[in-house]
Amino acid sequence: MRTIFLKLFFWFWLAMTFSGIVVFLIAFNMRIGPMHAQFERRYSVERARIVCEALALYGHTAAGIYEKYGELATRNFVHHGDPHGMRAYLFSIKGTSLSGPAPVHLQKAVQQLLTSGVSDIVFGKGVVAAAVLVKSPRGNLYVAAAEGVPPLPAPQVLLQGWPFPPDFWFRFCVTFVIGGLVCYGLAWHLTSPIRQLRAAAQRLGTGDLTTRVSIRSKGRGDEVTDLVRDFNRMAEQIEKLMLAQKQLVRDVSHELRSPLARLNVALGLARRTASPAATAPLDRIEQEAERLNEMIGELLTLSLLESDNARFEKESFDLSEVVADVVRDADFEAESRNRRVSFDATGALMMAGSREMVRRALENVVRNAVRYTAEGTSVEVTLEESSSHAVIRVRDYGPGVPEEVLQHIFRPFYRIAEARDRQSGGSGIGLAITERAVLLHSGEVQASNAPEGGLVVEFRLPLS
Numbered sequence: 001m002r003t004i005f006l007k008l009f010f011w012f013w014l015a016m017t018f019s020g021i022v023v024f025l026i027a028f029n030m031r032i033g034p035m036h037a038q039f040e041r042r043y044s045v046e047r048a049r050i051v052c053e054a055l056a057l058y059g060h061t062a063a064g065i066y067e068k069y070g071e072l073a074t075r076n077f078v079h080h081g082d083p084h085g086m087r088a089y090l091f092s093i094k095g096t097s098l099s100g101p102a103p104v105h106l107q108k109a110v111q112q113l114l115t116s117g118v119s120d121i122v123f124g125k126g127v128v129a130a131a132v133l134v135k136s137p138r139g140n141l142y143v144a145a146a147e148g149v150p151p152l153p154a155p156q157v158l159l160q161g162w163p164f165p166p167d168f169w170f171r172f173c174v175t176f177v178i179g180g181l182v183c184y185g186l187a188w189h190l191t192s193p194i195r196q197l198r199a200a201a202q203r204l205g206t207g208d209l210t211t212r213v214s215i216r217s218k219g220r221g222d223e224v225t226d227l228v229r230d231f232n233r234m235a236e237q238i239e240k241l242m243l244a245q246k247q248l249v250r251d252v253s254h255e256l257r258s259p260l261a262r263l264n265v266a267l268g269l270a271r272r273t274a275s276p277a278a279t280a281p282l283d284r285i286e287q288e289a290e291r292l293n294e295m296i297g298e299l300l301t302l303s304l305l306e307s308d309n310a311r312f313e314k315e316s317f318d319l320s321e322v323v324a325d326v327v328r329d330a331d332f333e334a335e336s337r338n339r340r341v342s343f344d345a346t347g348a349l350m351m352a353g354s355r356e357m358v359r360r361a362l363e364n365v366v367r368n369a370v371r372y373t374a375e376g377t378s379v380e381v382t383l384e385e386s387s388s389h390a391v392i393r394v395r396d397y398g399p400g401v402p403e404e405v406l407q408h409i410f411r412p413f414y415r416i417a418e419a420r421d422r423q424s425g426g427s428g429i430g431l432a433i434t435e436r437a438v439l440l441h442s443g444e445v446q447a448s449n450a451p452e453g454g455l456v457v458e459f460r461l462p463l464s
Contacts, residue, residue, distance in 0.1 A: 009187035016179040051130050051146075055088065059134030059144025062090040066098055067136055074099050086148035091131075093141045105129050106145045113143060193224045197231055209239035256296050263289055298429040301360075316464055319349045319390050322359050323383050330366045330379070339370055340378040349383065349390045352464040353441045361437035361445075364430035365394050365457045372398035373454070385463065389443075392459040400449045409447055410435040 066074040074090060077099075089102045091110050102110075109131040131145040196213050203211040212235060213228045267289065271282055324343060331341040351358075369379040373396035380395045401409060401416060408414050412432040438445045443461040450456050 008190060009183055012183035012187060013180050016183060017176055020175050020179065048130075051086075052132050054086070055130055055132050055144050055146050056134050058088050058146070059090060059132065059142060060136065062088070062099065062144065063134055063136035063140065063142040064138075066090060066142075067138055067140065071098055086146040088144060088146040091143035091145060093143065095143070098142075102145065103147060106131065106147055110143050110145050190224075193228055197228055200231065200235070204235055204238070209235070209242055211235055252299075256292075260289060260293055260296065295429070298433060301433055313354065314352045315355060316350055316352050317355045319351050319358070319392075319461070319463075320345045320347065320383055322355060323362060323381060323392060326359060326363050326366055327381050330363070330370055333367075334370045334379070337370070338375050339373055341366065341370060341381065342378050343381045343383075345383040346385060349385055350464050351390060351441075351461055353461075354437075357437045358441065358461070361434040362392065362394075362459070364434045365459075368430060369394050369396035369398070369455070369457070372396060374398060386460075388463055390459075390461045390463055392461070394457045395450060395454060397454040400453060400455050401447065403449065406447055406449070410445070 062074055062077055065077050088099075089097055089106060090099045091097055091102070093114070095107070095110050095114055097107075106129060109129050113131040113133065129145075129147050131143055134142050134144045136142060193213070200211045200213045212232050264286075267282060267286055270278075274282060323345065327341050327343040334341050366379065366381065373379050377397040379397075380393075382391075382393045382395075384391050405416060409416065410431045412429055414432075435445055438459060438461065441461055443459060445457065445459050447455060447457045
């Protein structure tokens with residue numbers, strides 16, 4: 001779970017489900033306790049009623065046998081006619097056992113009945129001791145007493161499914177689904193500004209300085225809204241600074257053209273009147289003026305490519321011809337440095353765009369490769385087609401570029417080694433022009449170090 005949305009959704013859902021189960025179990029147990037106690041009381045009363053009715057029926061029969069057939073017949077009936085699960089005895093109204101010796105606790109129950117006139121039923125660990133008054137068929141009073149376990153089983157209907165009621169899992173599933181939907185909506189609502197902010201940050205990182213995050217602040221006064229406002233203010237300030245920087249470079253480049261032109265005029269006049277000893281310094285001045293003029297041209301080109309109004313007329317041309325021309329010129333220049341430039345192409349590849357802009361983008365990379373490749377080696381340029389794109393690779397056999405700075409070499413004025421780049425004549429603008437030109441053609445350019453050493457720059461340009 002890498003996103004805050006999934007974390008919020010999962011933990012909200014888990015907390016809601018767990019809380020619902022706990023609350024339900026607590027409420028259910030608080031309700032089941034009194035219900036269970038009430039059930040036990042009702043069961044005890046019903047149990048006592050059944051025992052008394054069975055004992056009264058038995059006593060009535062035993063008293064009739066006693067009056068008609070005597071004590072011996074009564075004892076015989078006691079031994080063979082007990083109610084199921086109980087041991088019964090018949091007592092006279094004076095408390096004398098008429099059916100043989102009786103246990104002491106039954107005699108106490110009979111005495112308590114005769115004293116208070118209330119039937120005594122004692123439940124203890126499943127054992128019952130009971131005594132009730134009975135009337136014989138002739139109308140005489142006797143006492144019937146019994147001990148044992150009553151035949152009535154304890155019903156389990158009320159506690160079926162304990163500790164959950166029968167429909168608990170259905171209710172749980174319904175609550176789980178509804179809770180999940182609620183948590184999903186809540187998490188989506190809370191993380192919506194963050195997703196918008198992330199998308200805006202990505203667009204801003206790609207160079208879209210007009211990016212802003214639009215969020216409905218009505219009803220939201222939280223930290224996320226404040227963060228969005230701060231981001232918009234930051235983006236606005238960055239846009240102002242970048243526009244000011246571009247405008248400054250553009251203005252300075254234009255302003256430098258005039259004094260540079262006057263410098264060339266003054267240089268021509270100085271050559272007419274200068275002595276032969278001043279020829280070398282004047283040649284040096286002319287060389288530096290040409291380099292300055294070239295740098296100003298690159299600055300103006302870069303400013304044009306970075307401006308919002310950067311446009312070019314599209315034409316259809318053969319990309320392989322453009323690459324071949326660049327390689328031919330670069331190879332001619334490389335021969336004087338004991339280096340070569342080779343080219344391998346698969347055939348004609350047509351694309352739509354600015355021929356000169358593509359040529360300049362490729363030329364900057366190839367000349368840079370010639371400058372840094374080792375003496376006696378060859379810069380390899382290949383062109384091939386891949387998925388409706390033209391892929392151009394420029395590989396040199398130089399020292400390469402440190403991995404940590406590969407992503408920065410297309411930035412304007414970026415130098416890998418300040419002293420080396422100045423000595424070789426690099427201004428740090430050529431690769432920046434290359435990247436802007438490729439992006440304007442909806443392509444991409446990237447650099448990487450070759451496993452055997454050297455730098456590989458790869459272009460991907462859409463074909464028409």
